[in-house]
Amino acid sequence: MDKTRKIWQKAKETATDKEAMKSTLTKAGNKLKSLAENSRELRELKTKLEILLRMFQSHINGEYRAFPVSTIVLIVFALVYFITPTDLIPDFIPALGFTDDATVVLLIVKKLNRDIKKFYKWEDEQWEEAD
Template identity: 70%
Template sequence: MDKTKKIWEKAKKTASDKGQIKTTLSSAGKKLKNLAENSNELRELKSKLEILIRMTQSHLSGAYRSFSVSSIILIVFALLYFITPIDLIPDFIPALGFTDDASVIFLIAKKLNRDITKFLQWEEKKLGQTD
């Protein structure tokens, strides 16, 4: 079984287990902190990942529940792909290391564009209520 298929199966299992989702979020957060922000692509990757993490955290806490099961599985898949150490292009290779991770994150973010837009609007509205 190839990497993508293995991660997809793990994402389906993880998406229904709060403990595993929390572990995935923690691992993704740690790896995200280590990303250098020396290029526009890495800044954009970091931004997309931060949104996916916030979406998952809000869903997990029950604060925002407007995602379908398939959207949650896609988000978890993206995070698992990001944190899985076995890549087509190893992460330690400068400028190329996150290429496959970035491709998956951007592809899933594009697929979830409507969910992301609604979530960001919800976040903005929520922030406006606390001011």
């Protein structure tokens, strides 16, 4: 549990530092690209992480500011947890390494469901305005 507490503290610190947010976004994006898509679970994890990355990127860029601070901290926590190789179940353990990452990400996505729906609506409006 101590590792989770440390990751939570890092997420709170990261959420208040624009350079740390950018670094986290880059690291999470790079790690996401490296995941194989040979299982349904990993494909689902990638899909959920992609929306969190888009939400976070839009926040960092100042394009979408409707997120409460708690949402940003939860997004950052999910991304920091994902990029931390030695969390509860270290990523190098075959077949199990991403189990805890997926669980954390999926729980946070579920918790942020309302914010995600609003963000999807905003994205759709951006596409419509671009046409």
